[in-house]
Amino acid sequence: MKRFISLLLVLGIVVSLTAPLASAQEKPKASPAKPKAFVYEDKIGVVKIKKGDPIHIACWMVVAGPDASLGTDTKRGVEIAIDDKGGKILGFPIKLSVQDTGCNAEGGQAAATKLAADPTIVAAIGSNCSSEARPGAPILWKAGIATVSPSNTAPFLTDPSRGPEYDGYLRTAHNDKVQGAVAAQFAIKQLKLKKAATIHDGSPYAEQLQAVFAETFKKMGGTITAQEAVAPTDTDMRPVLTKIATGKPDIIYYPIFIAAGGHITRQVKEVKGLEKVKLMSADGTFSPDFIKAAGETAIGMYHSSPDFSAFGAGYKAFLEKHQKKYGEKPIAPFHAHAYDAAMMVFAAIEKVGRVAPDGTLHIGRKALRDALYATKNFKGLTGNLTCTATGDCADPMIAIYQMTADNVKKQVIPDKPIWSPAAAAAKSAPAKEAPKKK
Amino acid sequence: MLRRWIERMTPTDVIMWLIGGAILLMIFWGSAATLSAKTYTAHHWFDFIVFGLAQGSIYALIAMGYTMVYGILRMINFAHSEVFMSGPYTAYFVAAAFYSSGFLDQHPIISLILIFLTSMATSTLVAVLLERIAYRPLRTAPRLIPLITAIGASFFLQYTFRGFYGSGFQAYPVVKILEGEWAWGEFRILKFQAVVIVAAAILMASLYSFVQRTRVGKAIRAVSEDKETSSLMGIDIDRMIVTTFVIGGMAAGAAGVLYALMFKQVHFFMGFIPGIKAFTAAVLGGIGNIPGAMLGGIFLGLVESVGPSLFLDGLGIVAPYQLKDAIAFTMLVLVLIFRPTGILGERLAVKKA
Numbered sequence: 001m002k003r004f005i006s007l008l009l010v011l012g013i014v015v016s017l018t019a020p021l022a023s024a025q026e027k028p029k030a031s032p033a034k035p036k037a038f039v040y041e042d043k044i045g046v047v048k049i050k051k052g053d054p055i056h057i058a059c060w061m062v063v064a065g066p067d068a069s070l071g072t073d074t075k076r077g078v079e080i081a082i083d084d085k086g087g088k089i090l091g092f093p094i095k096l097s098v099q100d101t102g103c104n105a106e107g108g109q110a111a112a113t114k115l116a117a118d119p120t121i122v123a124a125i126g127s128n129c130s131s132e133a134r135p136g137a138p139i140l141w142k143a144g145i146a147t148v149s150p151s152n153t154a155p156f157l158t159d160p161s162r163g164p165e166y167d168g169y170l171r172t173a174h175n176d177k178v179q180g181a182v183a184a185q186f187a188i189k190q191l192k193l194k195k196a197a198t199i200h201d202g203s204p205y206a207e208q209l210q211a212v213f214a215e216t217f218k219k220m221g222g223t224i225t226a227q228e229a230v231a232p233t234d235t236d237m238r239p240v241l242t243k244i245a246t247g248k249p250d251i252i253y254y255p256i257f258i259a260a261g262g263h264i265t266r267q268v269k270e271v272k273g274l275e276k277v278k279l280m281s282a283d284g285t286f287s288p289d290f291i292k293a294a295g296e297t298a299i300g301m302y303h304s305s306p307d308f309s310a311f312g313a314g315y316k317a318f319l320e321k322h323q324k325k326y327g328e329k330p331i332a333p334f335h336a337h338a339y340d341a342a343m344m345v346f347a348a349i350e351k352v353g354r355v356a357p358d359g360t361l362h363i364g365r366k367a368l369r370d371a372l373y374a375t376k377n378f379k380g381l382t383g384n385l386t387c388t389a390t391g392d393c394a395d396p397m398i399a400i401y402q403m404t405a406d407n408v409k410k411q412v413i414p415d416k417p418i419w420s421p422a423a424a425a426a427k428s429a430p431a432k433e434a435p436k437k438k
Numbered sequence: 439m440l441r442r443w444i445e446r447m448t449p450t451d452v453i454m455w456l457i458g459g460a461i462l463l464m465i466f467w468g469s470a471a472t473l474s475a476k477t478y479t480a481h482h483w484f485d486f487i488v489f490g491l492a493q494g495s496i497y498a499l500i501a502m503g504y505t506m507v508y509g510i511l512r513m514i515n516f517a518h519s520e521v522f523m524s525g526p527y528t529a530y531f532v533a534a535a536f537y538s539s540g541f542l543d544q545h546p547i548i549s550l551i552l553i554f555l556t557s558m559a560t561s562t563l564v565a566v567l568l569e570r571i572a573y574r575p576l577r578t579a580p581r582l583i584p585l586i587t588a589i590g591a592s593f594f595l596q597y598t599f600r601g602f603y604g605s606g607f608q609a610y611p612v613v614k615i616l617e618g619e620w621a622w623g624e625f626r627i628l629k630f631q632a633v634v635i636v637a638a639a640i641l642m643a644s645l646y647s648f649v650q651r652t653r654v655g656k657a658i659r660a661v662s663e664d665k666e667t668s669s670l671m672g673i674d675i676d677r678m679i680v681t682t683f684v685i686g687g688m689a690a691g692a693a694g695v696l697y698a699l700m701f702k703q704v705h706f707f708m709g710f711i712p713g714i715k716a717f718t719a720a721v722l723g724g725i726g727n728i729p730g731a732m733l734g735g736i737f738l739g740l741v742e743s744v745g746p747s748l749f750l751d752g753l754g755i756v757a758p759y760q761l762k763d764a765i766a767f768t769m770l771v772l773v774l775i776f777r778p779t780g781i782l783g784e785r786l787a788v789k790k791a
Contacts, residue, residue, distance in 0.1 A: 064605040202760055229757035233711050235701045238489045239743045240759040246477050266702055270628055292609045
């Protein structure tokens with residue numbers, strides 16, 4: 001008897017727990033049948049926000065662990081965008097929530113699943129690492145949530161072959177097809193190097209970026225001596241570097257993340273045959289935390305990253321706000337992209353959101369996604385954003401930076417590039433002398 | 439003899455041996471191909487071995503903690519990786535203070551000793567508290583319960599330290615006297631690697647002789663042999679168990695500083711991977727056996743460093759270092775197929791298990 005009662009109890013709990021969930025999922029479908037004069041239809045679903053309730057925007061970013069600077073930087077960009085909007089869209093306050101993604105596939109999947117379960121979320125901003133977006137973006141889109149990434153750069157994510165499950169995914173960050181090519185051009189044209197080795201960490205970002213670099217480098221007449229890989233959690237890089245040393249490269253390109261990148265930078269000079277090799281990394285390690293990880297060994301190394309000097313007019317004002325609000329300079333390269341991503345989302349909500357006579361805001365999920373994809377000539381901090389049919393919205397401008405002793409001492413990232421394809425083209429005529437250090 | 443052996447053989451054994459044989463064949467084939475290709479010269483191999491020894495001696499020091507606790511309590515102390523993390527992370531603040539005040543550069547030896555002491559003291563304290571709070575109340579509980587508790591304690595410690603020191607990482611300062619290298623012709627060894635190997639060897643030797651030669655060590659061995667009988671002989675079991683945790687904690691704390699000197703980064707999650715590897719090393723060497731743990735640790739370090747180049751290069755596998763961990767665990771499988779008790783695990787382990 002007792003058993004029966006407890007069984008009933010458990011059943012009751014299960015039913016009461018799942019009931020609201022089930023009803024929440026049914027709601028949007030039921031909405032078109034509303035008898036009222038106000039009709040708002042959407043193929044996927046409608047988010048309804050009662051008067052006084054906030055518009056919920058979710059960030060899924062890496063805000064903890066070794067790569068926390070990347071996520072914190074983009075989160076700040078979004079926060080400043082909200083401030084600039086006055087905290088309100090269409091008279092409704094904006095609510096921002098943040099999920100940590102850990103810069104790995106598992107973290108991205110977990111964060112996306114969590115967001116997908118929350119029916120109040122209108123749109124998402126993220127993720128930071130391409131590895132997170134790969135499993136995460138389809139989960140969000142299944143729940144009808146469009147997401148704009150400020151810092152995913154792996155080519156796959158906006159490739160035409162990516163599949164319909166990525167239909168809700170866009171990005172304001174550059175595609176690494178651009179970044180990898182610029183890095184290779186710099187190595188060949190400016191540094192006049194012939195032999196390069198690359199290291200990736202198995203993440204889609206690093207793997208695809210180094211592949212683009214290697215391809216361009218070979219096409220321009222260089223030789224790739226090795227394309228090695230490590231695990232992101234590896235600490236002992238000396239064996240793999242020793243292997244690379246057998247090919248005698250002039251430059252090592254390792255577009256990976258901070259923890260492993262720091263280990264490589266520190267250990268390179270300890271390996272015989274690599275004492276004079278040049279080092280280049282990419283935007284994933286362009287952060288003061290990387291300088292902390294690599295210490296003085298980072299002096300002189302190169303980074304490919306978005307070109308701050310080519311950013312729009314609003315960027316200066318943004319920097320001032322950033323300094324005022326957080327008391328420091330930006331700590332990673334994607335704050336402006338995050339600002340633009342947030343502004344794009346806000347503009348799209350303004351475009352599709354409609355207020356019913358009873359004061360409830362209706363936002364159609366498919367309509368919002370289409371509005372985001374329709375973004376054209378959007379004046380952002382990072383340039384004029386126009387989204388392609390596969391969600392590439394960036395106006396990509398990549399430049400090369402070099403760490404100076406002063407940067408390392410003060411633990412700040414350089415804010416002026418030493419080389420960019422545009423600048424090189426502009427002064428290609430008088431560019432006889434080697435402008436080594438700035 | 440041979441007939442009995444055949445009679446006892448099961449189909450599972452045959453399949454396992456076939457798998458083991460296939461792995462061995464691959465290893466020999468890969469090694470032969472790599473060596474005949476002659477990409478690497480003698481000094482490359484020497485470097486690989488030195489890197490592996492340095493990494494392996496750190497694994498070995500941590501593995502001692504796992505194996506001793508297993509020997510005396512028959513439980514796997516999964517929180518040992520956090521004992522390893524707590525020491526160097528706490529000592530980082532001492533190191534950073536010494537560095538910013540200039541003391542580290544003026545008196546590097548004294549500073550290093552103080553850093554070691556801080557780290558060892560913290561790790562020991564954590565280990566002792568762990569035993570007192572998490573394990574002692576469960577001494578008579580079924581064996582699975584302390585195991586689950588250990589996993590819980592591991593998470594608790596990780597996130598406690600995250601709460602203390604933040605979720606980012608910290609960079610250890612560079613100790614100037616440990617920079618540079620000693621060279622003989624084309625062979626050379628980095629100074630801090632030599633220091634790590636020598637320090638680990640001294641520590642292991644002294645801890646091992648403590649267990650083998652002193653009265654307390656004898657008592658520990660007696661307790662791990664048979665708790666009831668040794669308590670009848672007048673041995674304070676609780677004290678011996680605490681002593682075991684102290685030794686394990688000291689070894690882990692020292693290993694932590696050596697790790698930090700080698701890799702310069704500390705964070706709250708740093709214990710996880712070395713902990714897993716050290717546990718693997720302990721199993722590899724025969725869990726419960728101290729020399730086995732040392733041997734297992736060094737073997738694992740060497741395989742990780744030399745293995746990818748030696749075994750996989752010849753097979754034409756690209757980017758072999760990504761498969762470093764896979765090689766390490768394949769070695770574990772290989773050893774366990776042919777010697778289920780580990781390299782040095784005697785039948786003793788079977789009797790007590």
